[in-house]
Amino acid sequence: xxxxxxxxxxxxxxxxxxxxxxxxxxxxxxxxxxxxxxxxxxxxxxxxxxxxxxxxxxxxxxxxxxxxxxxxxxxxxxxxxxxxxxxxxxxxxxxxxxxxxxxxxxxxxxxxxxxxxxxxxxxxxxxxxxxxxxxxxxxxxxxxxxxxxxxxxxxxxxxxxxxxxxxxxxxxxxxxxxxxxxxxxxxxxxxxxxxxxxxxxxxxxxxxxxxxxxxxxxxxxxxxxxxxxxxxxxxxxxxxxxxxxxxxxxxxxxxxxxxxxxxxxxxxxxxxxxxxxxxxxxxxxxxxxxxxxxxxxxxxxxxxxxxxxxxxxxxxxxx
Amino acid sequence: xxxxxxxxxxxxxxxxxxxxxxxxxxxxxxxxxxxxxxxxxxxxxxxxxxxxxxxxxxxxxxxxxxxxxxxxxxxxxxxxxxxxxxxxxxxxxxxxxxxxxxxxxxxxxxxxxxxxxxxxxxxxxxxxxxxxxxxxxxxxxxxxxxxxxxxxxxxxxxxxxxxxxxxxxxxxxxxxxxxxxxxxxxxxxxxxxxxxxxxxxxxxxxxxxxxxxxxxxxxxxxxxxxxxxxxxxxxxxxxxxxxxxxxxxxxxxxxxxxxxxxxxxxxxxxxxxxxxxxxxxxxxxxxxxxxxxxxxxxxxxxxxxxxxxxxxxxxxxxx
Numbered sequence: 001x002x003x004x005x006x007x008x009x010x011x012x013x014x015x016x017x018x019x020x021x022x023x024x025x026x027x028x029x030x031x032x033x034x035x036x037x038x039x040x041x042x043x044x045x046x047x048x049x050x051x052x053x054x055x056x057x058x059x060x061x062x063x064x065x066x067x068x069x070x071x072x073x074x075x076x077x078x079x080x081x082x083x084x085x086x087x088x089x090x091x092x093x094x095x096x097x098x099x100x101x102x103x104x105x106x107x108x109x110x111x112x113x114x115x116x117x118x119x120x121x122x123x124x125x126x127x128x129x130x131x132x133x134x135x136x137x138x139x140x141x142x143x144x145x146x147x148x149x150x151x152x153x154x155x156x157x158x159x160x161x162x163x164x165x166x167x168x169x170x171x172x173x174x175x176x177x178x179x180x181x182x183x184x185x186x187x188x189x190x191x192x193x194x195x196x197x198x199x200x201x202x203x204x205x206x207x208x209x210x211x212x213x214x215x216x217x218x219x220x221x222x223x224x225x226x227x228x229x230x231x232x233x234x235x236x237x238x239x240x241x242x243x244x245x246x247x248x249x250x251x252x253x254x255x256x257x258x259x260x261x262x263x264x265x266x267x268x269x270x271x272x273x274x275x276x277x278x279x280x281x282x283x284x285x286x287x288x289x290x291x292x293x294x295x296x297x298x299x300x301x302x303x304x305x306x307x308x309x310x311x312x313x314x315x316x317x318x319x
Numbered sequence: 320x321x322x323x324x325x326x327x328x329x330x331x332x333x334x335x336x337x338x339x340x341x342x343x344x345x346x347x348x349x350x351x352x353x354x355x356x357x358x359x360x361x362x363x364x365x366x367x368x369x370x371x372x373x374x375x376x377x378x379x380x381x382x383x384x385x386x387x388x389x390x391x392x393x394x395x396x397x398x399x400x401x402x403x404x405x406x407x408x409x410x411x412x413x414x415x416x417x418x419x420x421x422x423x424x425x426x427x428x429x430x431x432x433x434x435x436x437x438x439x440x441x442x443x444x445x446x447x448x449x450x451x452x453x454x455x456x457x458x459x460x461x462x463x464x465x466x467x468x469x470x471x472x473x474x475x476x477x478x479x480x481x482x483x484x485x486x487x488x489x490x491x492x493x494x495x496x497x498x499x500x501x502x503x504x505x506x507x508x509x510x511x512x513x514x515x516x517x518x519x520x521x522x523x524x525x526x527x528x529x530x531x532x533x534x535x536x537x538x539x540x541x542x543x544x545x546x547x548x549x550x551x552x553x554x555x556x557x558x559x560x561x562x563x564x565x566x567x568x569x570x571x572x573x574x575x576x577x578x579x580x581x582x583x584x585x586x587x588x589x590x591x592x593x594x595x596x597x598x599x600x601x602x603x604x605x606x607x608x609x610x611x612x613x614x615x616x617x618x619x620x621x622x623x624x625x626x627x628x629x630x631x632x633x634x635x636x637x638x
Binding site for chain 2: 047056115118128152155180182185
């Protein structure tokens with residue numbers, strides 16, 4: 001699985017090709033909430049009190065496979081959030097790994113939402129685990145094989161270089177947390193340091209970290225996580241990081257609107273991928289599909305939700 | 320495994336009891352470097368190119384078990400760094416889980432060095448995974464079962480509350496990254512925001528997050544990671560967070576000295592636990608043990624290294 005990196009495009013070019021192929025810059029977040037997974041899937045497996053983590057993980061994998069099959073005609077990017085897999089221990093991580101492999105077999109780009117960060121020697125292990133490979137005696141193995149991951153910048157440049165170097169070696173990507181979508185994200189990220197806010201300083205660094213890794217389409221393999229819930233900040237960040245692809249959470253369940261999303265894109269209509277998780281996966285639990293479909297028609301709800309979201313984002317880009 | 324939390328002491332009290340029992344505030348970092356694990360351990364397992372990740376993970380677990388048996392008479396705290404387990408995929412996480420369980424059966428306190436962080440709903444999943452439990456239908460399972468974990472504060476208070484609340488519920492602990500030990504840690508952490516440095520502001524918050532969770536001995540279940548490599552900052556941080564237990568990396572391989580360590584403690588001789596990983600686990604590769612012992616006597620090297628470190632830190636406390 002290793003060794004063919006030289007012939008691969010820069011990650012940002014792969015991403016853009018994928019976006020054009022399905023005419024969609026939507027990212028479906030694969031965040032399994034066990035209690036929201038339909039019973040028809042759970043009934044395929046025998047629940048066991050002794051092996052509850054294995055049972056839950058098998059259910060989650062089956063749900064993900066059905067979701068991937070359902071959404072693959074409409075979107076090319078998925079983002080499993082590893083926390084929801086760690087919740088089921090090493091069995092959960094087995095389901096995470098199998099989910100990535102299944103999505104890749106279906107031709108999708110997989111962003112592992114892992115938000116990893118550590119001192120350099122440890123960051124190197126994380127990087128090789130998630131977007132690189134590992135040597136065991138004479139074997140070379142790919143532990144998780146995501147195409148890109150999210151990383152936390154708090155520890156500084158030397159903590160990020162192993163991720164950047166590993167991404168470059170394997171033609172993978174990283175998305176640096178710049179301005180997150182949670183309500184308290186401003187507490188530290190918006191602090192004024194000299195004449196700039198902390199997240200603006202980190203945005204400048206993100207631009208600098210990525211400047212040597214710009215692909216043919218003008219975008220870098222070093223992207224940024226920018227929450228859609230803060231439209232004023234997005235406009236400024238778009239200028240500070242013109243070549244960074246933005247991974248934008250917050251659409252749907254977290255409350256960001258179509259208008260907020262608009263600020264994430266460059267004039268070329270590129271530069272952002274928009275994530276939605278719960279509002280797609282569990283569309284059958286939210287309006288207007290809750291009223292229209294029951295859980296037995298969850299697939300219709302999810303399909304309509306993804307088609308609607310593609311259309312909404314498309315409208316932003318045409319405006 | 321859940322349900323007995325009410326009768327348990329505050330995490331900081333558990334930690335102090337453990338320190339007094341072995342008269343050691345040393346934390347042994349269980350950071351498996353496969354190529355440094357002695358061949359005598361590797362030879363117990365059949366290497367397979369097809370199952371290289373399983374093979375490596377079984378070797379790592381066996382090494383950890385032998386290390387834990389070796390060090391348990393001298394120290395009561397271990398800290399597996401999850402990155403070095405993720406490197407071997409879900410099999411590695413199996414080894415991580417089994418390592419925690421073995422250490423706990425031996426009566427040790429286990430700090431999972433996971434440096435997790437995310438938006439609140441995701442942080443809750445991480446917290447339950449690492450220091451809490453998960454409900455699957457009518458079963459309650461403990462996915463990893465560490466006694467404490469490290470967390471990254473960049474996302475703000477709401478991202479940390481799920482960790483704090485889960486810690487309190489299960490009488491576990493967290494250590495917030497305040498000032499890390501890597502060379503570039505100052506890049507963002509030392510930025511001046513108003514009249515204070517960013518890491519000082521985060522230290523003030525860490526003190527505030529922990530103030531309702533102070534145990535009988537006067538220390539909080541909310542601790543701080545403070546790198547031993549920055550002695551001037553440590554003195555200031557000790558004053559800002561008088562009730563926080565410091566988890567101090569950087570001793571040994573990362574270059575901090577016995578004198579640097581001294582600033583981490585309060586006048587009561589408490590308040591800090593000092594981590595060493597490579598300099599203990601692979602003592603046979605570093606002076607003076609490299610010259611004295613070959614790899615075949617790695618256990619003697621590790622045992623002497625841990626005894627020497629206990630003595631060095633003890634000297635600091637007596638001075």
